[in-house]
Amino acid sequence: MSVSNPGGAVRQDASRNRAAILAAAREILSGFDDLKLSMVAQRAGIGQATLYRHFPTQDALLAAVYEAEIGELVIAADQLVREKPPLEALRSWFARLAEYVRVKRGILKVVETFVWEDMSASTMGKLGSALGTLLSAGASLEEFRHDIDPRDVILLSWFMSHVTAEEWDARVPRLLDVLVAGLQTKPGE
The missing domain is CATH 1.10.357.10 (Tetracycline Repressor, domain 2)
Incomplete structure (x- = not known):
């Protein structure tokens, strides 16, 4: 019988979200665009609260x-x-x-x-x-x-x-x- 690890799923989601945020910010910055956190969150496909948890x-x-x-x-x-x-x-x-x-x-x-x-x-x-x-x-x-x-x-x-x-x-x-x-x-x- 396997035991689920809800904490592990949360950590994986957090890691994925962080990677998506960094990739979105890099893409925006590479285009010589102004960096707006709302735009980063949108491009990363996450909510602004999630972005602020990772990067206040x-x-x-x-x-x-x-x-x-x-x-x-x-x-x-x-x-x-x-x-x-x-x-x-x-x-x-x-x-x-x-x-x-x-x-x-x-x-x-x-x-x-x-x-x-x-x-x-x-x-x-x-x-x-x-x-x-x-x-x-x-x-x-x-x-x-x-x-x-x-x-x-x-x-x-x-x-x-x-x-x-x-x-x-x-x-x-x-x-x-x-x-x-x-x-x-x-x-x-």
């Missing part, structure tokens, strides 16, 4: 979206290095970084300065570690320059925060190609 403030939601994005970037670096050649891994990671920047721009539009400082305090280390993995993989095969460190690449990638929504799709891929060429020992391969 807009800043709490934005911080969670931001942390999830950084976590995905860090995990992606290791995964991509295992699955792809270094240059292809770096290009794939940069595509993900561009999506992260899209979300980050939306976050920057609405988050309070002191909250942003807290959220970004650990970002450089996490992104630096992920980039270090990617750059080391290419440098060990003599595909990437040895004189580049992760912070160089992070600073160069900040150009994306200045690209407007209207020019994003045309400009960002081209600029990322320029960045990748600058990292290669033999650009254009």
Whole structure:
């Protein structure tokens, strides 16, 4: 005879709701739209009370979206290095970084300065570690320059925060190609 676990069902529902909220917020922010909590709840298919149980403030939601994005970037670096050649891994990671920047721009539009400082305090280390993995993989095969460190690449990638929504799709891929060429020992391969 099996015993039901009502608490387990509640936890699964809560986990599903949280994931839906984060996905909805990310989608809204990726579209360069203003983030309204009522719109997030509607897009996630939940009630506003459920949203507020998970994220009592807009800043709490934005911080969670931001942390999830950084976590995905860090995990992606290791995964991509295992699955792809270094240059292809770096290009794939940069595509993900561009999506992260899209979300980050939306976050920057609405988050309070002191909250942003807290959220970004650990970002450089996490992104630096992920980039270090990617750059080391290419440098060990003599595909990437040895004189580049992760912070160089992070600073160069900040150009994306200045690209407007209207020019994003045309400009960002081209600029990322320029960045990748600058990292290669033999650009254009």
